[in-house]
Amino acid sequence: MIQTDDAPLTTTDPSRTGDPRRKSPVLIIRLDLFVSNAFLVRSGESFALIDTGADFAFGRLRSLLERHGVTKDNLEHVILTHSHSDHAGNARRLQRSWGAQVIAHDFEISSLRRGRSEFDRPLGTMAHLLKGFMPRTFPGFRPDVTLFEDRTITLGRDNYPLRIFHTPGHTKGHLCVELADGTVFVGDLLRGGYARHDTVDLPYFIQDELQLAKSIERVRRKRPTLLHLGHGHEVTGSAFQHAVMTGKLKR
Ligand SMILES: [Zn+2]
Numbered sequence: 656m657i658q659t660d661d662a663p664l665t666t667t668d669p670s671r672t673g674d675p676r677r678k679s680p681v682l683i684i685r686l687d688l689f690v691s692n693a694f695l696v697r698s699g700e701s702f703a704l705i706d707t708g709a710d711f712a713f714g715r716l717r718s719l720l721e722r723h724g725v726t727k728d729n730l731e732h733v734i735l736t737h738s739h740s741d742h743a744g745n746a747r748r749l750q751r752s753w754g755a756q757v758i759a760h761d762f763e764i765s766s767l768r769r770g771r772s773e774f775d776r777p778l779g780t781m782a783h784l785l786k787g788f789m790p791r792t793f794p795g796f797r798p799d800v801t802l803f804e805d806r807t808i809t810l811g812r813d814n815y816p817l818r819i820f821h822t823p824g825h826t827k828g829h830l831c832v833e834l835a836d837g838t839v840f841v842g843d844l845l846r847g848g849y850a851r852h853d854t855v856d857l858p859y860f861i862q863d864e865l866q867l868a869k870s871i872e873r874v875r876r877k878r879p880t881l882l883h884l885g886h887g888h889e890v891t892g893s894a895f896q897h898a899v900m901t902g903k904l905k906r
């Protein structure tokens with residue numbers, strides 16, 4: 656099923672529509688992988704994993720997956736928000752050893768196949784410093800599913816919908832994932848949530864400023880209730896809206 660409109664997934668009361676997709680509760684588990692986050696979304700006995708952490712964090716990723724009951728049989732999807740080494744570092748291992756189906760945008764394919772990340776246009780001193788520490792290489796691979804446009808996939812027996820949509824700017828093929836409860840996983844489209852402060856900022860690396868602004872606006876139109884970020888803690892929808900309204904997310 657392919658959907659391209661930006662209406663929030665949550666506009667309709669599920670009890671009135673009887674839509675079975677909206678009835679299934681999901682659990683979100685943040686996996687802290689030292690330098691970045693990955694997220695498990697659980698529906699019934701099935702899991703989707705959003706991002707995979709850096710190559711060096713594989714031991715921790717594996718033990719966290721096992722602790723939460725993820726197996727080769729119940730891991731249905733691995734979605735990569737983008738191809739940077741701190742997000743795609745373990746995708747190949749999960750694909751080869753766990754038989755995971757890895758989903759990424761078509762524009763990220765060449766980086767994923769080469770196993771090489773470019774950190775474009777650092778924003779500010781901190782970003783310049785960070786650039787020196789970011790691992791450039793990771794195990795390269797070919798994703799199982801490449802997206803050319805937005806797509807809604809389903810998770811578990813209840814067909815819980817995960818809407819994947821294209822949000823270029825940090826990288827060309829960056830993706831966000833929206834759940835029916837208004838949660839949006841924004842990867843590195845935004846930065847923030849550090850030390851539990853409910854704030855957001857522009858990412859450290861911006862490949863295309865205009866595209867980034869459009870993508871942030873696209874997320875805003877969805878009126879998210881909660882944003883999960885590729886680094887740091889979650890941010891409320893109201894803190895995000897406030898940052899947009901006060902011009903904090905403009906250069
Ligand atoms: Zn990144």
Ligand SMILES: [Zn+2]
Pocket residue numbers: 691739741742843885886
């Ligand atoms: Zn990152």
